[in-house]
Amino acid sequence: MKPKKKVEKIVFQSEKDVPLMPMSLGSMLYNKTGSWRNIRPEIDLAGCIQCGICWKFCPDISIEIENEFPVVNYDYCKGCGICAEECPTKCIAMVEERK
Amino acid sequence: MKKEKTMKLSLPTEELMGSGHLACQGCAATLAMRYVLKALGQKTALCIPACCWSVIDGPFPHSSLGVPIFHCAFETAASSASGLKAGLEMVGDMETTVVAWAGDGGTFDIGIQALSGAAERNDDIIYICYDNEAYMNTGIQRSSATPYGAWTTTTPVKHFKNRPKKDIDAIMAAHRIPYQATANTSYPEDLFKKAKKAKEIKGTRFLHIYTPCPTGWKSRPEDTVKLGRMAVQNCIFPLYEVENGEKYTLNIKPREKKPVNDYFRLQGRFRHLKEEHLKFIQAEVDHSWERLLKLAEPK
Numbered sequence: 001m002k003p004k005k006k007v008e009k010i011v012f013q014s015e016k017d018v019p020l021m022p023m024s025l026g027s028m029l030y031n032k033t034g035s036w037r038n039i040r041p042e043i044d045l046a047g048c049i050q051c052g053i054c055w056k057f058c059p060d061i062s063i064e065i066e067n068e069f070p071v072v073n074y075d076y077c078k079g080c081g082i083c084a085e086e087c088p089t090k091c092i093a094m095v096e097e098r099k
Numbered sequence: 100m101k102k103e104k105t106m107k108l109s110l111p112t113e114e115l116m117g118s119g120h121l122a123c124q125g126c127a128a129t130l131a132m133r134y135v136l137k138a139l140g141q142k143t144a145l146c147i148p149a150c151c152w153s154v155i156d157g158p159f160p161h162s163s164l165g166v167p168i169f170h171c172a173f174e175t176a177a178s179s180a181s182g183l184k185a186g187l188e189m190v191g192d193m194e195t196t197v198v199a200w201a202g203d204g205g206t207f208d209i210g211i212q213a214l215s216g217a218a219e220r221n222d223d224i225i226y227i228c229y230d231n232e233a234y235m236n237t238g239i240q241r242s243s244a245t246p247y248g249a250w251t252t253t254t255p256v257k258h259f260k261n262r263p264k265k266d267i268d269a270i271m272a273a274h275r276i277p278y279q280a281t282a283n284t285s286y287p288e289d290l291f292k293k294a295k296k297a298k299e300i301k302g303t304r305f306l307h308i309y310t311p312c313p314t315g316w317k318s319r320p321e322d323t324v325k326l327g328r329m330a331v332q333n334c335i336f337p338l339y340e341v342e343n344g345e346k347y348t349l350n351i352k353p354r355e356k357k358p359v360n361d362y363f364r365l366q367g368r369f370r371h372l373k374e375e376h377l378k379f380i381q382a383e384v385d386h387s388w389e390r391l392l393k394l395a396e397p398k
Binding site: 029036 | 105106107108109110112114116117118119120121122124125126127129130133156157159160161162163168287313319320321322323324325
């Protein structure tokens with residue numbers, strides 16, 4: 001697995017810290033969109049045929065390929081369910097989020 | 100679980116778009132951006148007017164994209180991109196692809212003057228319109244891309260939209276631009292191929308990408324990809340390319356043309372439509388499909 005990038009929200013302490021040119025300084029990775037989720041996808045790898053369709057259609061890029069198998073990154077998955085709907089073997093189940 | 104098969108992915112794994120963006124659940128506009136950036140690569144600059152993507156990208160000073168973005172005024176997507184390209188050429192950068200990335204409101208209604216100007220000058224830009232068929236960012240107002248019969252907040256059920264969608268592809272074909280294509284996020288390989296092809300061509304290139312929007316269409320988020328596929332199979336949104344405004348190529352010809360009803364039943368914005376409306380829509384779809392088939396016929 002790739003080492004997770006350290007991500008922090010950029011906060012300016014005073015007006016002097018704000019750059020003169022309004023440009024982006026950091027990524028949105030600080031925004032853990034996983035908290036938006038009501039249902040979570042769970043992949044049953046026994047039925048996986050490694051087609052990569054779940055990876056291809058994920059709008060949140062939260063399905064990663066690890067050792068040739070898909071793995072869900074629950075930090076960012078918004079629980080839209082496209083992966084479960086599009087999976088050709090239906091081995092992804094959407095289960096109620098447990099707190 | 101031990102399988103000795105390696106994964107064959109149909110798209111490159113390099114991502115220029117990051118997670119953590121602010122799109123709704125099941126948003127297809129993010130998919131469109133993801134595939135296009137995979138095709139265009141790191142040497143790309145985007146001009147984004149007011150549209151969903153100006154929000155999805157994230158608040159200052161953060162950005163979820165790995166390429167430079169210029170947020171411009173609503174009507175100036177194409178002219179900003181033309182200017183950006185001219186500026187890059189002045190400093191000797193000839194290889195960066197400049198992309199104007201606008202929604203359907205910024206293309207069909209507000210940005211059409213700038214787009215027409217850029218197409219007439221044949222500026223070396225790619226104009227990409229992701230079409231979610233209304234002003235979704237400001238709260239689902241009617242645009243000229245909204246199809247016949249759709250509910251929006253400005254065309255309520257009692258007075259639903261009674262005009263068909265504007266045929267932007269015919270307008271762009273009339274400009275005789277070198278390359279234009281329609282694409283769909285449910286067919287990523289096709290979209291990827293078209294974006295790659297557009298990158299290689301010089302002059303104004305236009306991509307019209309169909310992106311279902313669960314929030315505005317009142318559909319289930321998991322149906323996003325299914326809806327896009329249905330729109331192609333029903334011939335509501337056919338996939339084709341046009342070169343120099345003359346050479347039409349049909350990319351996907353459905354084996355059997357399915358009736359439009361299933362597509363309409365999945366979307367809450369069409370719930371009020373009666374059988375006679377659907378018949379009228381079916382006739383319109385058949386008519387435009389026949390016309391396209393005639394255009395795409397080998398001469």
